[in-house]
Amino acid sequence: MPLTYPNLTLIPIPGAIPAWKGLIEPEQLLPVCLKVAEGGGRLVALWGSDERQNAGGFALQVALVTEAGLICLCVALEEAQPVYPNLSLIFPAALRMQRAAQDLLGIVATDSPDKRKWLRHGAWHGFPLRKDYAVAPIDEADAYPFVRVEGNGVHEIPVGPVHAGTIEPGHFRFSIVGERVLRLEERLGYTHKGIEKRFEQLSLQQGAKLAGRIAGDSSVAYAWAYAMAAESIAQLTPSAHSLWLRALLLERERIANHLGDLGYLGNDVAFTFGFSQFWILKEQLLRNNAAVFGHRYLMDLIIPGGVAVELSKSSILYDECTLLEKQVKLLRGIYEEHAGMQDRFIGAGLVAPKLAAQLGLCGMAGRASAQAWDARVQFACAPYDQLDVQMATHRNGDVAARVIVRFDELFESLRLQREILNHLTTGSTVPLLKLPGNGFGIGMVEGWRGEILVAIHTDREGNVARVHPHDPSWQNWPVLEHAVLDNIVPDFPLINKSFNLSYTGQDL
Amino acid sequence: MYPIIKQIIRTGIVTEAAPLADEAMRLQPQRLQEEILRLLGSALCIRHVDAGSCNGCELEIHSVNNAHYNIEGLGIKFVASPRHADMLLVTGPVSRHMATALRRTYDATPEPKLVVAIGDCSRDGGIFCAGGAENYAILGGVAEVIPVDVLVTGCPPTPTAILQGILTAISRQASFSP
Numbered sequence: 001m002p003l004t005y006p007n008l009t010l011i012p013i014p015g016a017i018p019a020w021k022g023l024i025e026p027e028q029l030l031p032v033c034l035k036v037a038e039g040g041g042r043l044v045a046l047w048g049s050d051e052r053q054n055a056g057g058f059a060l061q062v063a064l065v066t067e068a069g070l071i072c073l074c075v076a077l078e079e080a081q082p083v084y085p086n087l088s089l090i091f092p093a094a095l096r097m098q099r100a101a102q103d104l105l106g107i108v109a110t111d112s113p114d115k116r117k118w119l120r121h122g123a124w125h126g127f128p129l130r131k132d133y134a135v136a137p138i139d140e141a142d143a144y145p146f147v148r149v150e151g152n153g154v155h156e157i158p159v160g161p162v163h164a165g166t167i168e169p170g171h172f173r174f175s176i177v178g179e180r181v182l183r184l185e186e187r188l189g190y191t192h193k194g195i196e197k198r199f200e201q202l203s204l205q206q207g208a209k210l211a212g213r214i215a216g217d218s219s220v221a222y223a224w225a226y227a228m229a230a231e232s233i234a235q236l237t238p239s240a241h242s243l244w245l246r247a248l249l250l251e252r253e254r255i256a257n258h259l260g261d262l263g264y265l266g267n268d269v270a271f272t273f274g275f276s277q278f279w280i281l282k283e284q285l286l287r288n289n290a291a292v293f294g295h296r297y298l299m300d301l302i303i304p305g306g307v308a309v310e311l312s313k314s315s316i317l318y319d320e321c322t323l324l325e326k327q328v329k330l331l332r333g334i335y336e337e338h339a340g341m342q343d344r345f346i347g348a349g350l351v352a353p354k355l356a357a358q359l360g361l362c363g364m365a366g367r368a369s370a371q372a373w374d375a376r377v378q379f380a381c382a383p384y385d386q387l388d389v390q391m392a393t394h395r396n397g398d399v400a401a402r403v404i405v406r407f408d409e410l411f412e413s414l415r416l417q418r419e420i421l422n423h424l425t426t427g428s429t430v431p432l433l434k435l436p437g438n439g440f441g442i443g444m445v446e447g448w449r450g451e452i453l454v455a456i457h458t459d460r461e462g463n464v465a466r467v468h469p470h471d472p473s474w475q476n477w478p479v480l481e482h483a484v485l486d487n488i489v490p491d492f493p494l495i496n497k498s499f500n501l502s503y504t505g506q507d508l
Numbered sequence: 509m510y511p512i513i514k515q516i517i518r519t520g521i522v523t524e525a526a527p528l529a530d531e532a533m534r535l536q537p538q539r540l541q542e543e544i545l546r547l548l549g550s551a552l553c554i555r556h557v558d559a560g561s562c563n564g565c566e567l568e569i570h571s572v573n574n575a576h577y578n579i580e581g582l583g584i585k586f587v588a589s590p591r592h593a594d595m596l597l598v599t600g601p602v603s604r605h606m607a608t609a610l611r612r613t614y615d616a617t618p619e620p621k622l623v624v625a626i627g628d629c630s631r632d633g634g635i636f637c638a639g640g641a642e643n644y645a646i647l648g649g650v651a652e653v654i655p656v657d658v659l660v661t662g663c664p665p666t667p668t669a670i671l672q673g674i675l676t677a678i679s680r681q682a683s684f685s686p
């Protein structure tokens with residue numbers, strides 16, 4: 001049992017990762033969260049659901065993680081007054097999630113220190129995640145009250161939503177003196193695509209395709225977490241063969257992203273050699289993906305029940321491991337010995353371990369700030385339970401540390417890829433087409449950015465009634481606002497890239 | 509310095525031949541005169557706009573900049589402002605939240621300007637509103653907001669297809685039969 005608290009009954013949720021669920025009263029929420037936080041636990045995700053056709057009213061769902069496993073708390077909210085206590089004093093990361101839940105479902109955190117909208121700009125009305133929502137586009141002036149920094153010589157630089165590089169849209173408001181950043185305020189939500197509502201219109205299998213397109217760079221991680229959630233409801237364990245293949249795909253996604261970002265980190269300090277070299281390697285990997293799996297980004301290969309692919313030519317992948325190990329080792333040597341580069345990396349975008357723990361920094365960036373947490377290690381589900389993943393961590397919390405962690409993880413993923421290839425067996429998949437009624441399932445996968453969680457609720461007939469995908473960028477975006485403080489504006493692109501957070505994954 | 513130079517020499521030139529233009533990608537007949545096309549063809553500036561994509565299409569736009577496709581070697585480069593651009597490369601279903609920014613970016617681009625839409629989502633909203641499903645957060649394809657010259661389909665389209673789309677937009681139209 002991950003937690004004991006008076007009058008709180010936790011029921012195990014079947015599935016690949018250790019998880020429990022429990023119903024609690026609104027007044028119990030804060031003390032329970034406090035207890036979890038004091039024990040070193042974190043908030044993973046927060047979302048709401050419309051229960052008016054079921055038990056009545058609305059529900060708030062809070063997913064917390066402890067050493068023992070995930071705890072999913074459900075708080076019933078009255079229809080007339082759907083309110084719950086603000087969690088952001090215990091878990092600062094809750095704030096934006098609460099604002100999003102208010103925008104999408106109209107459930108309100110009382111005493112929230114920030115009452116501004118988050119995912120809703122001035123383009124639609126009402127609460128889309130309510131079951132009786134009728135599409136209501138509007139076009140209202142979209143004035144967002146940014147926090148202003150006053151003082152002698154302070155001025156603002158507004159950036160975005162359309163950025164100077166080939167990146168996703170979002171708005172950054174810098175308050176600066178000279179070149180020094182006094183404050184950064186992010187405003188996101190520009191790519192909000194109504195993904196959660198869209199899931200409710202799709203079958204379980206179609207939903208798997210959509211899950212793979214919440215964030216194209218994390219397609220495998222989302223598709224696996226979605227399948228894991230569905231399999232948790234159906235109490236089904238996919239064949240060993242499909243689990244090994246899923247792990248192979250997930251590690252390949254990690255390798256591809258780390259290669260690409262390491263190249264861009266070179267580019268951002270004007271070392272274009274790094275970009276050319278790493279992107280030749282990345283291209284090689286993507287071409288191998290196309291040759292072996294039929295898709296450069298491995299989309300649509302994981303389905304509820306198993307996988308939709310057979311592995312045919314694995315010798316290509318062994319050769320790839322050899323090539324990448326050799327080349328990345330060489331490039332790492334060049335990066336580490338390049339004085340100009342290290343000068344830009346060291347000390348930039350610092351997040352000290354204590355701050356990281358307070359704010360709940362997670363995933364790869366968290367590990368570079370001594371937050372030793374990796375779902376492949378703590379909750380090693382099959383096949384990771386046989387792989388003994390070596391977690392990469394660092395204490396410095398700057399760009400240099402994030403670069404080191406990426407290199408370490410890259411080598412570890414190459415080692416894992418070899419191991420997995422040695423273990424691959426043949427097998428088949430029986431697609432999961434229908435889920436039992438009134439189910440609740442959860443899946444969590446360590447994507448390359450961090451932990452990706454997907455929760456699925458089914459209605460009485462077993463249709464998908466609510467899907468909540470959660471990206472680690474929710475936790476990490478607010479930390480970026482701290483990481484850039486006191487840095488100079490020209491270092492922002494570098495610091496930003498060292499995190500490389502998802503816009504679409506948090507805009508939904 | 510020595511290991512860097514050695515690696516550059518060992519890597520050699522990996523750039524592959526550029527694809528040919530593909531008339532099937534054209535949504536509108538070529539509007540630009542030959543002289544302008546000739547000028548653009550030797551120095552084209554592109555501004556990319558993500559109008560709400562899943563970021564998959566962006567990954568492939570990054571790829572056209574890698575040494576294999578080497579778009580800069582063709583005289584085509586990505587610029588930081590629409591005011592410097594001849595072409596907009598637009599990805600994604602257009603989210604309602606991005607519609608204004610997309611329109612403004614288009615307005616800020618000087619004439620003559622070309623628009624190439626990238627990805628299945630940019631055609632009709634893709635998976636986010638397939639089958640004509642109404643989505644409160646999405647307007648639809650790029651053509652709902654700004655005129656599109658060339659469409660590159662795929663989810664995401666390959667770098668070769670993206671390059672082909674860009675080259676089609678600046679090529680003289682082979683034969684036009686309405």
Ligand code: SF4
Nearest residue numbers: 562564627628629663
């Ligand atoms: S076309 Fe595919 S890859 Fe491109 S934005 Fe749409 S879903 Fe993503």
